[in-house]
Amino acid sequence: MLPVFGHLNPDTDAIASALVYAHLLSRQGTPAQAYRLGELNFETPFVLQKAGVEVPPLLPALDAGTAVALVDHNERAQSAPNLADLQVTHVVDHHKLGDLSTMQPAFLRFEPVGCTATLLLKLHREARLSVERADATLMLSAVLSDTLHFRSPTTTPDDREAVAFLAPIARVRDVMAYALEMFAAKSDLGDTPAAELLRMDYKVFAFGDPALAQRWGLGMIETTNPAYVFGRQAELLAAMRAAKAADGLDGVLLGVVDILNGTNRMLVPGESEAQVVQAAFAAPTVDGVADLGDRISRKKQIVPALEQHFEAQV
Amino acid sequence: MLPVFGHLNPDTDAIASALVYAHLLSRQGTPAQAYRLGELNFETPFVLQKAGVEVPPLLPALDAGTAVALVDHNERAQSAPNLADLQVTHVVDHHKLGDLSTMQPAFLRFEPVGCTATLLLKLHREARLSVERADATLMLSAVLSDTLHFRSPTTTPDDREAVAFLAPIARVRDVMAYALEMFAAKSDLGDTPAAELLRMDYKVFAFGDPALAQRWGLGMIETTNPAYVFGRQAELLAAMRAAKAADGLDGVLLGVVDILNGTNRMLVPGESEAQVVQAAFAAPTVDGVADLGDRISRKKQIVPALEQHFEAQV
Numbered sequence: 001m002l003p004v005f006g007h008l009n010p011d012t013d014a015i016a017s018a019l020v021y022a023h024l025l026s027r028q029g030t031p032a033q034a035y036r037l038g039e040l041n042f043e044t045p046f047v048l049q050k051a052g053v054e055v056p057p058l059l060p061a062l063d064a065g066t067a068v069a070l071v072d073h074n075e076r077a078q079s080a081p082n083l084a085d086l087q088v089t090h091v092v093d094h095h096k097l098g099d100l101s102t103m104q105p106a107f108l109r110f111e112p113v114g115c116t117a118t119l120l121l122k123l124h125r126e127a128r129l130s131v132e133r134a135d136a137t138l139m140l141s142a143v144l145s146d147t148l149h150f151r152s153p154t155t156t157p158d159d160r161e162a163v164a165f166l167a168p169i170a171r172v173r174d175v176m177a178y179a180l181e182m183f184a185a186k187s188d189l190g191d192t193p194a195a196e197l198l199r200m201d202y203k204v205f206a207f208g209d210p211a212l213a214q215r216w217g218l219g220m221i222e223t224t225n226p227a228y229v230f231g232r233q234a235e236l237l238a239a240m241r242a243a244k245a246a247d248g249l250d251g252v253l254l255g256v257v258d259i260l261n262g263t264n265r266m267l268v269p270g271e272s273e274a275q276v277v278q279a280a281f282a283a284p285t286v287d288g289v290a291d292l293g294d295r296i297s298r299k300k301q302i303v304p305a306l307e308q309h310f311e312a313q314v
Numbered sequence: 315m316l317p318v319f320g321h322l323n324p325d326t327d328a329i330a331s332a333l334v335y336a337h338l339l340s341r342q343g344t345p346a347q348a349y350r351l352g353e354l355n356f357e358t359p360f361v362l363q364k365a366g367v368e369v370p371p372l373l374p375a376l377d378a379g380t381a382v383a384l385v386d387h388n389e390r391a392q393s394a395p396n397l398a399d400l401q402v403t404h405v406v407d408h409h410k411l412g413d414l415s416t417m418q419p420a421f422l423r424f425e426p427v428g429c430t431a432t433l434l435l436k437l438h439r440e441a442r443l444s445v446e447r448a449d450a451t452l453m454l455s456a457v458l459s460d461t462l463h464f465r466s467p468t469t470t471p472d473d474r475e476a477v478a479f480l481a482p483i484a485r486v487r488d489v490m491a492y493a494l495e496m497f498a499a500k501s502d503l504g505d506t507p508a509a510e511l512l513r514m515d516y517k518v519f520a521f522g523d524p525a526l527a528q529r530w531g532l533g534m535i536e537t538t539n540p541a542y543v544f545g546r547q548a549e550l551l552a553a554m555r556a557a558k559a560a561d562g563l564d565g566v567l568l569g570v571v572d573i574l575n576g577t578n579r580m581l582v583p584g585e586s587e588a589q590v591v592q593a594a595f596a597a598p599t600v601d602g603v604a605d606l607g608d609r610i611s612r613k614k615q616i617v618p619a620l621e622q623h624f625e626a627q628v
Contacts, residue, residue, distance in 0.1 A: 097416040103621075105410050105426035105613070112419035126440050299419070307417075 002032040002089070003066070005059050005080070006116075007073035009202050010036050012044045012145040012182075016138035017071040017116040019053060021092055023135060024123060025069065032069060035059035037080065041200050043145060043186035051137035062086055072116040074100040077204055092119050094154075095299060114152060114159040117142035121162045136169035141182060148222060149179040151262040154300050180224075183259050187223040194235035197221060198243060198254060205303060208310030216306065217243055219254040220298050226258045226265065230289075233267065237288050240269040251276060257296045264292040280309035316346040316403070317380070319373050319394070320430075321387035323516050324350050326358045326459040326496075330452035331385040331430040333367060335406055337449060338437060339383065346383060349373035351394065355514050357459060357500035365451035376400055386430040388414040391518050406433050408468075409613060428466060428473040431456035435476045450483035455496060462536060463493040465576040468614045494538075497573050501537040508549035511535060512557060512568060519617060522624030530620065531557055533568040534612050540572045540579065544603075547581065551602050554583040565590060571610045578606040594623035 004022040006014025018034035025032035034056040048055060059080060062068065068080070069090035075098035076083045088100065090107045094116050109119055117139035124131050131139075143162050147155040150163075163175060172178045189197060202219040219240075221229055229236070240252040254267040267288060268274050274285035283290040295301040318336040320328025332348035339346035348370040362369060373394060376382065382394070383404035389412035390397045402414065404421045408430050416422075423433055431453035438445050445453075457476050461469040464477075477489060486492045503511060516533040533554075535543055543550070554566040568581040581602060582588050588599035597604040609615040 094419055096419050097414060097422065099415065100411060101413065102411040104618070105408055106424060107426065108411065108422050108424035110420060110422035112421065122440075126436075304418070 002030055002069055003035050003059060003062065004032050004069040004071060004090075005035040005037055006071045007078040007203070008037045009199055010038055010044070011041060011201055012047050013116050013142040014072045015040065015044050015056065016047065016051075016142040017092065017120055018056060020117065020120050020135045020138050021069060021071050021090075021123075023132075024120065024127075024129070025090070027129060028127065041186065042188055043182055046182060046185035047138065047141040047145075050141065051134045053134055053138065070100075071120075074098055074110075076100075077206075092116055092123070094119065111158075113156045114154040115143040115146035115162075117146075118156075118159045118162045121166065122158075131166070131169050133169060133171065136166045137172070140166040140170045140172060140175075140178075144175070144179045144182060145186075148257070148259050148262070148296070149176070149183075151259065152297050152300075153294075154297050183222075183224045187225045187228070187259075189221075189223070189228060194232060194239040195242065197229075197232070198236060198239045198252075203298070204247070204249070205306070207307055208313055214250045214310050215248070217247065217249050217252040218298055218302060218306075219252070220257060221254065222257040222259050222296075224259050226256050229256045230265075233288060236267055237269045240267065244269070253277070253302075255292065255296070255298065255302065262294055262296055264294070264296045266290045266292050276306070276309065280305045316344055316383055317349050317373060317376065318346050318383040318385060318404075319349040319351055320385045321392040321517070322351045323513055324352055324358070325355060325515055326361050327430050327456040328386045329354065329358050329370065330361065330456040331406065331434055332370060334431065334434050334449045334452050335383060335385050335404075335437075337446075338434065338441075338443070339404070341443060342441065355500065356502055357496055360496060360499035361452065361455040361459075364455065365448045367448055367452065384414075385434075388412055388424075390414075391520075406430055406437070408433065425472075427470045428468040429457040429460035429476075431460075432470075432473045432476045435480065436472075445480070445483050447483060447485065450480045451486070454480040454484045454486060454489075454492075458489070458493045458496060459500075462571070462573050462576070462610070463490070463497075465573065466611050466614075467608075468611050497536075497538045501539045501542070501573075503535075503537070503542060508546060508553040509556065511543075511546070512550060512553045512566075517612075518561070518563070519620070521621055522627055528564045528624050529562070531561065531563050531566040532612055532616060532620075533566070534571060535568065536571040536573050536610075538573050540570050543570050544579075547602060550581055551583045554581065558583070567591070567616075569606065569610070569612065569616065576608055576610055578608070578610045580604045580606050590620070590623065594619045 004018045006018050022032040022034040036056045064085035067087045067089045071092050074093050088102050092109045094113050143159050147159050167175050198219050204217050206213040206215050208214050244252045251273045255264045257264045268285040268290050277290045318332045320332050336346040336348040350370045378399035381401045381403045385406050388407050402416050406423045408427050457473050461473050481489050512533050518531050520527040520529050522528050558566045565587045569578045571578045582599040582604050591604045
């Protein structure tokens with residue numbers, strides 16, 4: 001069974017795409033099994049329950065040389081700990097190509113669309129395979145989640161078409177109401193410890209000259225209830241400082257995205273981060289918060305601006 | 315105009331795929347122009363003449379940040395000299411993924427098939443675009459060339475289907491006769507200097523631990539007339555030794571593939587190469603020649619065996 005998995009700190013797309021791709025590969029003659037690389041956020045259980053699908057198991061340790069399929073990521077820092085020793089045979093992803101290499105020619109499908117599931121739908125249609133209801137629910141939810149129901153600037157016409165195609169199969173009549181239900185589930189953060197909130201959708205990136213690489217932790221909280229998050233601002237800033245020290249990072253930032261308004265107010269834990277945020281985004285930090293306006297996409301807006309800032313430093 | 319190009323020392327697939335992909339991208343709304351990264355071999359002019367298509371121009375120097383599309387390769391050592399500074403937006407390839415990375419999410423289409431043109435045909439069919447006669451001739455020729463008319467172990471059912479689909483559009487009634495004509499053109503090496511023969515289909519690979527990387531030059535001559543090549547054995551061995559010294563390589567090998575019999579007798583210029591060939595292929599070198607039997611694919615047989623040999627050395 002070919003293991004199929006998405007990135008660490010999985011979001012709905014990472015989990016849904018692993019499940020759908022494992023099923024597709026199995027139908028196409030390559031028996032495959034979906035795994036996850038961490039705990040679910042608060043949105044994904046809602047989606048799995050709607051789809052009637054079990055939570056995939058945690059990825060076990062894999063022997064060197066094991067063949068694996070990746071979805072929704074390709075960089076080693078976001079993958080299985082020994083990815084460099086595994087044999088990557090398949091990747092479906094919508095991120096920039098990072099430090100992946102393969103031992104043999106492989107199946108790679110990358111397109112600059114809003115969601116990996118949009119590409120998985122294309123794979124079904126190109127193979128002239130019907131889409132089953134559970135898969136449709138998973139893919140529909142992933143597209144709505146990754147694009148924040150088309151509010152994200154990463155949204156493409158292909159993502160909109162995917163939703164229009166999938167909603168009837170998933171028997172979701174009111175897509176807007178369904179998306180709001182999903183986002184409400186995601187926003188119901190309860191008494192989750194601040195350190196966990198920070199890590200829920202968190203990735204480490206290396207910027208600038210590899211020799212002097214700046215390593216930054218970039219978290220995002222996408223919520224319909226930003227007031228709740230800012231009510232816990234002091235705790236979150238403390239958790240960010242702790243993560244920075246524990247992981248030996250050069251900076252940590254946490255974007256708090258108001259899904260419904262499409263705006264991002266970023267938590268900035270220290271003076272050095274504030275200087276970078278000012279330089280990269282021309283956004284001043286006041287009382288630990290920088291207003292990034294409509295820059296809500298880590299992939300398309302936050303990471304490229306930081307990359308450009310640190311490249312210019314070299 | 316998006317520049318589209320294949321690898322250095324271009325073969326028929328590198329040229330044909332650049333032309334076909336540039337045309338496809340243009341039809342899909344991204345104006346594109348094919349280029350080449352070196353002189354043509356003796357097969358490609360025959361193919362271009364059959365297709366009624368001009369030789370693409372040499373790639374000019376490109377400014378840093380220029381968007382480019384790659385076909386039939388992805389490694390820096392086989393590409394434009396400043397590839398690391400260019401913005402790769404599209405890649406269609408059937409080789410293993412090497413040291414490529416992209417600045418932004420890109421279109422990547424890799425599959426382990428026998429020829430890049432097989433993937434380009436898929437792209438036409440997925441987009442429901444008709445295939446024009448000139449493009450069909452180019453793709454048909456590329457598939458026949460890269461798979462040695464299905465003799466290469468890299469051949470897949472997709473390549474066979476591509477030929478069956480394309481031949482009627484290209485108005486090639488007798489595919490076998492056409493392939494033989496192509497291979498005869500390729501084999502008509504005339505009085506080409508030995509140094510040029512060596513470089514005609516030649517790639518440099520790095521094997522083993524990057525810190526102690528072994529850099530080897532691996533040439534291939536695919537011919538229906540191996541007797542002609544072995545008639546020039548002394549000259550070729552001298553050219554290989556000169557290339558090794560000039561490029562500071564750890565070894566140079568030249569496979570001489572008898573297309574019609576599907577066999578490979580390799581020129582081995584020195585004792586150190588002979589030891590590696592013995593260890594990696596269990597093939598003794600006698601009078602500068604090692605018989606590799608039916609191991610005719612550099613991509614699928616020669617490179618992996620050398621990779622495995624040097625990995626085991628670490």
